[in-house]
Amino acid sequence: xxxxxxxxxxxxxxxxxxxxxxxxxxxxxxxxxxxxxxxxxxxxxxxxxxxxxxxxxxxxxxxxxxxxxxxxxxxxxxxxxxxxxxxxxxxxxxxxxxxxxxxxxxxxxxxxxxxxxxxxxxxxxxxxxxxxxxxxxxxxxxxxxxxxxxxxxxxxxxxxxxxxxxxxxxxxxxxxxxxxxxxxxxxxxxxxxxxxxxxxxxxxxxxxxxxxxxxxxxxxxxxxxxxxxxxxxxxxxxxxxxxxxxxxxxxxxxxxxxxxxxxxxxxxxxxxxxxxxxxxxxxxxxxxxxxxxxxxxxxxxxxxxxxxxxxxxxxxxxxxxxxxxxxxxxxxxxxxxxxxxxxxxxxxxxxxxxxxxxxxxxxxxxxxxxxxxxxxxxxxxxxxxxxxxxxxxxxxxxxxxxxxxxxxxxxxxxxxxxxxxxxxxxxxxxx
Numbered sequence: 001x002x003x004x005x006x007x008x009x010x011x012x013x014x015x016x017x018x019x020x021x022x023x024x025x026x027x028x029x030x031x032x033x034x035x036x037x038x039x040x041x042x043x044x045x046x047x048x049x050x051x052x053x054x055x056x057x058x059x060x061x062x063x064x065x066x067x068x069x070x071x072x073x074x075x076x077x078x079x080x081x082x083x084x085x086x087x088x089x090x091x092x093x094x095x096x097x098x099x100x101x102x103x104x105x106x107x108x109x110x111x112x113x114x115x116x117x118x119x120x121x122x123x124x125x126x127x128x129x130x131x132x133x134x135x136x137x138x139x140x141x142x143x144x145x146x147x148x149x150x151x152x153x154x155x156x157x158x159x160x161x162x163x164x165x166x167x168x169x170x171x172x173x174x175x176x177x178x179x180x181x182x183x184x185x186x187x188x189x190x191x192x193x194x195x196x197x198x199x200x201x202x203x204x205x206x207x208x209x210x211x212x213x214x215x216x217x218x219x220x221x222x223x224x225x226x227x228x229x230x231x232x233x234x235x236x237x238x239x240x241x242x243x244x245x246x247x248x249x250x251x252x253x254x255x256x257x258x259x260x261x262x263x264x265x266x267x268x269x270x271x272x273x274x275x276x277x278x279x280x281x282x283x284x285x286x287x288x289x290x291x292x293x294x295x296x297x298x299x300x301x302x303x304x305x306x307x308x309x310x311x312x313x314x315x316x317x318x319x320x321x322x323x324x325x326x327x328x329x330x331x332x333x334x335x336x337x338x339x340x341x342x343x344x345x346x347x348x349x350x351x352x353x354x355x356x357x358x359x360x361x362x363x364x365x366x367x368x369x370x371x372x373x374x375x376x377x378x379x380x381x382x383x384x385x386x387x388x389x390x391x392x393x394x395x396x397x398x399x400x401x402x403x404x405x406x407x408x409x410x411x412x413x414x415x416x417x418x419x420x421x422x423x424x425x426x427x428x429x430x431x
Contacts, residue, residue: 001090005080007031008040009073015045023303027230028255035196039189044079050114051075051082054107062103066096078104082111124307124401125164126188128201129209129232130180132239133268135200137180143195144172144182164405177382178209180239199266204232207305207399207409208298211349212236214378214397214413215294219244224292225272226279226337227299229256231263237296238269247271248292252278280332284339295337295346299330305351305408307401323356330361338369338414346373346414351407353400358410359390365414366392376415386410 011025022045026038044051055074059067067074077097081104097104130137141151152173154160160176167173167185175181182201184190195201212233217223219241228234228249237247249264249272251257257276264272275288282288302323330350337346350357362375375395384403386396399409 002092003031004033004037004040005073005076005090005092007037008044008076009070011037011041012045012048012075013072015041023230024253024256027253027259034259040076040079043083044076047079047083048075050111051078054078054110054114057110058103058107061106062100064096064100078107082108123186124205124405124407125167125186126184126190127175127204127206127209127406128182128184128190128196129178129204129236130182131199131202131235131267132180133235133243134198137174137182140182140195140200141174161405175206177379178206178213181206181209199263199268202232202235202267204236205407205409207404207406208232208349208351209236210379210382210397210399210409210411211296211298211347212240214347214411215240215296215345217241217245217294221245221294222291223247224289224295224337224340224343225249226295226297226333227251228274229253229260231260231267231269233296233298234260234264234272235267235269238264238267238271241271243269243271245271246273246291248289249274250277250279250282252276280336282336284336285341289340290342292340292342293344295340295343296349297334297337297346298349298351299333301326301330301350301352301357302354303351305353305399305410307407323354327356327361330357331364334361334365335368338365338373344416347378347411348414349409349411351409353408353410355387358398358412359387359393359396362392362396362412363390369414372417373414374417376413378411378413386412 007029011022011029014025015022022041026034026041029037031037052075055067055071055078073092077093080093081097130140145151148170150171152163152167152171154174154176155163157176163173164183167183169185169188172182172184175183190196190201190203196203215223217237217240221241222245223237225234225237225247229251234247234249249260251260254276257274261274334348337343352358375392377395378397382397384398384400386393386398388394397411399406401407
């Protein structure tokens with residue numbers, strides 16, 4: 001565990017400095033236990049301020065150079081003691097926490113009082129999608145029940161949301177909107193479960209499953225998956241098509257591509273060609289994509305919709321210059337995607353709550369491509385729509401933890417216009 005603790009400390013420091021997202025940092029890490037590392041980073045970060053304040057108290061009552069010289073790792077160790085799952089067998093933990101246990105315990109009242117202030121960051125359910133390329137959902141449900149877990153019937157939408165909000169640790173249910181998606185209680189730790197290790201279950205928030213549903217795929221389709229790593233959506237596409245068809249997955253970062261290849265292999269995805277290249281460096285009419293009809297673009301974004309980020313929904317943390325750079329990049333990538341002549345359907349999605357990365361990007365695209373593509377109403381049955389300040393807002397989908405019990409998310413669907421359709425009834429640039 002020492003390797004995991006140290007690497008978690010490095011990643012947390014870089015996250016605080018706003019250099020990169022936790023996902024990218026974990027992918028690039030040399031740590032071999034990436035699942036545990038990702039879990040630890042996501043769990044520690046929302047509690048960082050609470051733990052940091054208590055570390056300052058600890059320094060005043062306990063003289064230990066480690067707490068002074070290694071503040072970020074100390075925060076990780078304090079998390080492990082007060083919130084962790086018993087991974088306390090490391091040298092770092094024994095020598096710095098357990099040997100100073102009487103001082104560390106003096107922090108407990110303040111830690112317990114502070115738990116309530118960060119609890120909302122972990123209160124959305126834990127979602128896991130069944131990888132039907134390996135095993136069907138009925139088998140997984142039967143297996144979970146054999147472990148003593150209880151399946152709660154989903155019921156109608158109102159009852160379903162209520163059931164999700166009160167799920168207990170050993171209960172689970174099936175999602176009403178996304179096929180093969182299981183829902184567990186918030187904070188349910190599945191990382192070490194055999195189902196995950198063998199690729200039978202894939203941890204994936206409900207919101208990030210919606211873009212693949214919006215693609216409306218049939219077996220045999222040729223799909224371009226842009227910014228594909230780490231591969232959750234790619235594997236979802238393959239599952240929907242039952243490995244029949246072709247996926248061209250593009251990502252530019254060497255480490256991310258390596259992770260993508262490894263995960264797709266473990267998920268038994270056999271219909272995918274992975275290309276390591278910056279998508280913007282392809283030609284506008286690249287022959288590699290000549291048979292592509294469907295495109296999924298989930299570009300780099302601020303990640304502001306991810307609930308376990310401590311800055312979720314905090315306007316004070318917005319870097320306007322960074323948002324502008326991201327928005328420009330997103331527009332360029334979407335224009336490139338729509339420039340491929342064979343494309344008839346393109347789904348654009350982000351895990352951002354910011355208008356600049358969502359509706360504003362769509363608006364910019366419609367100015368250029370409104371005569372070729374129109375917005376299709378994404379998921380008509382979904383009640384949470386885009387911002388109504390835009391005429392096309394109701395055509396887009398938004399997700400939020402408050403309304404939908406998911407991460408913050410945005411989806412828009414571009415459909416190629418029928419040249420024979422004189423009424424041009426979509427939401428083009430003239431609407």
